[in-house]
Amino acid sequence: MPKPRSPVVELTLARMREFTREPEAIFWVFVFPLLLALSLGFAFREKPPDKIPIGVLAGAHANERLAALKKSPVLLPRIVTEEEAHLALRRGKISLLVAGDAAPVYRFDTTRPDARAARIEADGALQAAAGRRDVFRASEEHVSERGSRYIDFLVPGLLA
Numbered sequence: 311m312p313k314p315r316s317p318v319v320e321l322t323l324a325r326m327r328e329f330t331r332e333p334e335a336i337f338w339v340f341v342f343p344l345l346l347a348l349s350l351g352f353a354f355r356e357k358p359p360d361k362i363p364i365g366v367l368a369g370a371h372a373n374e375r376l377a378a379l380k381k382s383p384v385l386l387p388r389i390v391t392e393e394e395a396h397l398a399l400r401r402g403k404i405s406l407l408v409a410g411d412a413a414p415v416y417r418f419d420t421t422r423p424d425a426r427a428a429r430i431e432a433d434g435a436l437q438a439a440a441g442r443r444d445v446f447r448a449s450e451e452h453v454s455e456r457g458s459r460y461i462d463f464l465v466p467g468l469l470a
Contacts, residue, residue: 347465361386362428365395367409375408378439384431406432 329335363386366375372389379387390398390407398404399417406428407417414436418425438444 344465350464362406362424362431363388363404364406364408364428364432365390365398365404367392367395367407369409370411374439375414375436378435379408379432381439382431382435385428385435387432408432408436 362384364379366372366379366387366389368389368391376387376389379385387408388404390404395404395407395409395417399407399419402422405418405422405425409415409417414433416429416432418429420426
């Protein structure tokens with residue numbers, strides 16, 4: 311006569327049989343999370359940061375400012391008219407507008423972080439083109455830790 315199994319083992323076997331009888335449960339528990347993780351990994355793959363689009367108001371100093379701003383690796387400047395500038399700022403097509411005749415005037419939405427970053431970068435580029443000298447040259451250390459991306463802890467979490 312076979313040895314009787316413990317009630318915990320019997321309950322576990324019954325639940326496993328019940329689970330495998332429903333193919334949709336297997337799909338939603340195992341296959342779908344893996345497909346979702348793969349598609350999210352593809353959608354959010356590593357790519358360089360986008361350049362911030364800014365506008366330079368057409369006028370007397372537009373070409374000089376455009377040349378100075380093009381030297382920045384962060385900005386994507388272009389010359390715009392007053393009407394284009396108003397519409398582009400309102401729709402978010404540009405983050406910053408550089409206007410003004412003698413001294414630049416920056417028009418931007420302070421609630422947008424990319425606009426604040428564009429303002430700082432544009433001011434630095436224009437100040438350097440005007441002859442400003444930096445007191446010291448700071449260096450940068452770029453950090454890219456393995457496992458810091460969202461997908462790197464999403465997949466193990468889904469599998470667990």
